[in-house]
Amino acid sequence: MTSHNKQYDHKKVEAFWQDEWNKKKLFSVKNQGEPYYVLEMFPYPSGRIHMGHVRVYTLGDVLARYKRAKGFDVFHPMGWDSFGMPAENAAIENAIHPKEWTKNNIDNMKTQLKSMGISYDWKSEISTCEPEYIKEQQKIFIKLFNANLIYKKESWANWDPVENSVLANEQVIDGKGWRSGAPIEKKLLNQWFLAITKFAKPLLDNLDNLKEWPENVKIMQKNWIGESIGAKLSLKIIKNNIILDIKEIEVFTTRPDTIFGASFVAIAPDHTLSEKLSKGSKVVEKFIKEWKKSFISEEDLDKAPKNGLFTNLYVLHPFLDIPLPIYIANFVLSSYGTGAVIGVPAHDQRDFDFAKKYDLEIKQVIREPQIKKNVPLKKAYTGNGLLVNSNFLNNMTVKEAKIEIINRFEIKGIGKKDIKYRLRDWCASRQRYWGCPIPIIYREDGAVLPVEQSELPIELPTDIDFSKGGNPLENHPTWKYTTCKKTGLKALRETDTLDTFFDSSWYYLRFINSKDELNLKSDLIKKWCPVHQYVGGIEHAVLHLLYSRFLIRALSSINEIEIQEPFKGLFCQGMVCHKTYKDEENKWVFPEDIVKKENILTHKITGKKVSAIKSEKMSKSKKNIVDPVSIIKDYGADTARIFMLSDSPPERNLDWSNSGIEGSRKFIIKIWNFFNKLNFKENNYDKNLEFEDYKSSDFIKKMHLCIYKVTKNLDNFQYNVAVASLREFSNYFLSLKLNNNNNEILHKVLSIWVIMIGPIAPHFAEELWKILGHETLLAEQPWPKSDERFLQETNINFIIQINGKKKCVVNLPKGLTKDQIENIVLENDDIKKMLINNNIKKIIIIPDRVANLVV
């Protein structure tokens, strides 16, 4: 038994129990019970965990421990997303090899993660830069290559001149590289693409079946895939004596109903016609050249002025026989639809802005229902209404007109219904060293072939020189030179490596049998997949999660795997935020360097005045980082965990505060002191619980209510409320005036409470469990069940309202009839007084809840 009144030594306690769990291999798969795969997004090994990690891994661990207690066979692995840019940057800046840098970081982060006491099955650890992982990934690549789901094409790429590499569009922020910050230029490159657009429809449709995904993530993916139902339409070019071999332009429009309002056609600067025109025209050539340089984010472009260049060409309006001018315009994207649009200024805002600028006709063809007179439009009208000025479409609704006009297109043989997606194929090529090599060779006779299986994995060369810049593999003296094993012909290796999103698109499959050869059709994968609960940041709502969904579908379409979706349940946690401060020179200041005197904030060292800005996501640049390693050292993992879980709902942002972490520590010490005052003698309990003020039945009732609440809260991811419910009940037992501290009921109730705090503060709970005299491990205890009988109230507080406002509360037995209640209400003295000058018009009675008198 633990000695009394000793200090709670979190370092000793936490290390001890982590060791015990480890020795007993508690967190390995048991192969009994219903399988439950809990996975948190694996980290990039930056070298130090941050508060965001602490939050997400705490959330995942609460779930894993809770499900284990509930009898599930929990699989909870952890690994490393270990390829990527920072290792290469470190190599350049600090002359350390990426492999070594990454390995050191993993070692450090693993130690830090272990200090948090998370219930990982470390046996299954994986790292995406290891040869075993690369090998399996290259096999997957070859499968997709052979099925034509990976292909090479020339395409505009975002060229980062500092990194000498291509960035995906979504990796470009404000026209700059998301890591280098360098302005991005357009460059045409031949690159590897994954055919995600082939799966646009099923990826979209199956979102409806992801019942355990947050609605906002599904909406984001839906918008990202962006299905548009419209029409494809061919327009004849007239008065064409410039380009003779192009006789018509194909446009895609989602609003074919507005065709009678069309006043121009706009094509993308890289449309075939634009390119042809540029060869014969200096003006066009200059316009396109400017467009190539002016790569800025699409968002900025949205706000930027619409620019266009008249081509001196016209198309013929298919129904009005009038010429419509063709413009090359900066707001038309070649990657969407056909790269050409038909401009209807009255009913599309971009077309409206363009028409205003170039003085084109704005002809309204849909009447707004509210407005009667024909007032000139101030902006485009995109809503519903009846068609006007539209010949045979007049008086139809938008919906009817769409159907009719497509009909007419088909009769005339100029167009038809068409569906387009805004989703683009996934560019997976990276001109970098620290990534998975693409297992392809280019033979001297021109053949492009996958590497033979027996040669896998193709590993990176270790002797690498970063001093030249550019693509290190391309620059390596020997690595790329090889021969074709079948023919003996000379060949060159592909020197692009894979986007790290590829690595993270299937890693959850690798965990399952991390050491053996990957068999995607194995029973183990069928047993554990899809992942029952995936936890991670909302920032991955689209890319990572959509790519993962795609990869499974691609493999499943070629019969390589038998699951359709990677993640059954998804939970996205909020960011960890902290106050930011700036001094008078507008420089960020560390919060710990600030002193407060009479409500004036000053810098501890410089003495300069400092002002609080706001609470923002923790980031190094804003100096509002709190280091979890020192927090765990000073306060302990359990205190950090309790703080992470209290107060803020997991899906919302959490504000770091010192008083919050202090409060969590006080709670632990308070409970600790209480438990140390107890003195249970096993097998010698007093059966009758005696309190000065309470009946034991109340105590048991409250305990069952607590079980009910905490269980429900955990099931609903309301971890903050679960902590509150546990504190609420602890406030109750802490306040009891005990006559006897060796009581069986008390022992039982406290044991149950300790089991329930287990997933939240696991080391602390083990320690309390020991104080209670148990010789088992708390982590192995089953979750308690609340007994319905104790949740039934015999009396309820019944509310009496007058005109919907609460007037008084009476305590009534449960189950009274409406008539009985009405009598009681009308006989109530307070109510009688209030009714003296009023006539009752109506009485509404909801038994066991409320009565409302309408007067």
Add this chain to the structure above:
RNA sequence: GCCCACUUGGCGGAAUAGGUAGACGCAAGGGACUUAAAAUCCCUUGUCUGUAAAGACGUCCCGGUUCGAGUCCGGGAGUGGGCACCA
């Protein structure tokens, strides 16, 4: 510009099914203990009126549905996040 989310005391937040708004915590104030401080414990704390009893108001704003709205519907404002001009 477009899309999404959010808005409840001094603060973080709670509130099955529309039925006692403010659980739990933080901060603040008062008290006890102490030579003193820290720690701990006890009390108070949505706003307004009132000595009090009590009453009125109150979940971003405006309107609606309802006997009854934090909760449902329509419109608006503010804050945060995302974005690839998606025709």
